[in-house]
Amino acid sequence: MRLFDLVEAQHFCTPISAYKPGLGQSLVAFHRGRPRSSPLSEGSADFEIHRTSLLNFVERWILFGVANYRRALDMFVASNAPWAQVTLYYSSFYAANAILGMFGVWISQEFLVDVSNGKANGQVLHVSRNIKSPTGVKGSHRVFWDFFYEGHTIISPWMPTKLKEATEAVSGDRTWQINARNNVNYDMAGAYDSAVQFSRSFDVRHWRDIPGPLGQQLDVSEAMLRLALYFVGELKVRSFAFEGLGSGPRERVFRELVSKAAPSLVNKSLFRELIF
Numbered sequence: 001m002r003l004f005d006l007v008e009a010q011h012f013c014t015p016i017s018a019y020k021p022g023l024g025q026s027l028v029a030f031h032r033g034r035p036r037s038s039p040l041s042e043g044s045a046d047f048e049i050h051r052t053s054l055l056n057f058v059e060r061w062i063l064f065g066v067a068n069y070r071r072a073l074d075m076f077v078a079s080n081a082p083w084a085q086v087t088l089y090y091s092s093f094y095a096a097n098a099i100l101g102m103f104g105v106w107i108s109q110e111f112l113v114d115v116s117n118g119k120a121n122g123q124v125l126h127v128s129r130n131i132k133s134p135t136g137v138k139g140s141h142r143v144f145w146d147f148f149y150e151g152h153t154i155i156s157p158w159m160p161t162k163l164k165e166a167t168e169a170v171s172g173d174r175t176w177q178i179n180a181r182n183n184v185n186y187d188m189a190g191a192y193d194s195a196v197q198f199s200r201s202f203d204v205r206h207w208r209d210i211p212g213p214l215g216q217q218l219d220v221s222e223a224m225l226r227l228a229l230y231f232v233g234e235l236k237v238r239s240f241a242f243e244g245l246g247s248g249p250r251e252r253v254f255r256e257l258v259s260k261a262a263p264s265l266v267n268k269s270l271f272r273e274l275i276f
Helices: 006-012 027-032 045-074 078-102 140-158 161-167 176-185 188-201 212-234 250-258 271-275
Strands: 112-117 124-128
Touching: 027 045, 045 078, 045 212, 045 250, 078 140, 078 176, 078 188, 078 212, 140 161, 140 176, 161 212, 176 188, 176 212, 188 212
Parallel strands: none
Antiparallel strands: 112 124
């Protein structure tokens, strides 16, 4: 897998100057309709559709990453500790997708798009349908993280030192986040152990000092989000990602969509019937 370097990424992320209907769309659907393995060459209509859509995705991934981080904090009670960890996992996953996207890489269950030529005004992206991860792991998320950690050495030189931990696999294990998520998401023993550990150790006065996988996932997710936000600022990403949800600067949209209090529906629901 090849990524853009910083200068090449700056060119690829050149802000979209005007909204163009039809350019921001599902990349999966778009690539399913293209000739197999046909490259994307800068200057072509297909390249611009892919670029615009990917830059939209970058901003949306960051929006959902920040939103999941925000909502995970609402679940810091014992009975929701497992799902708080799952939610933080997806916060990290979205942020990591955004980071790769800014450097020209997009990975789905069906496609891998990476860089063939990074030179400005002559950029070419390679599209592959037969995805093989660097270490041969299987499963869409395992494949994604395998590629992400493989590519971190290319991105690393342009990171602030304090954020480099975001691209380092936990304990050197590229599948740690997935395994930790699966343990609380699919194994009731793991989920219950997480709730018990949280109940015994959580102190709101020292809420960052959470032991075990939940605390580790919190650290990873925060670092990944900070890195995504750092690069989106450095590369001056600006698209029309939030059409239909909000308008104006990214900061305003985030405040409106993420900071907004959730509706109070408990007393309007079946909640009391479920606990009494």
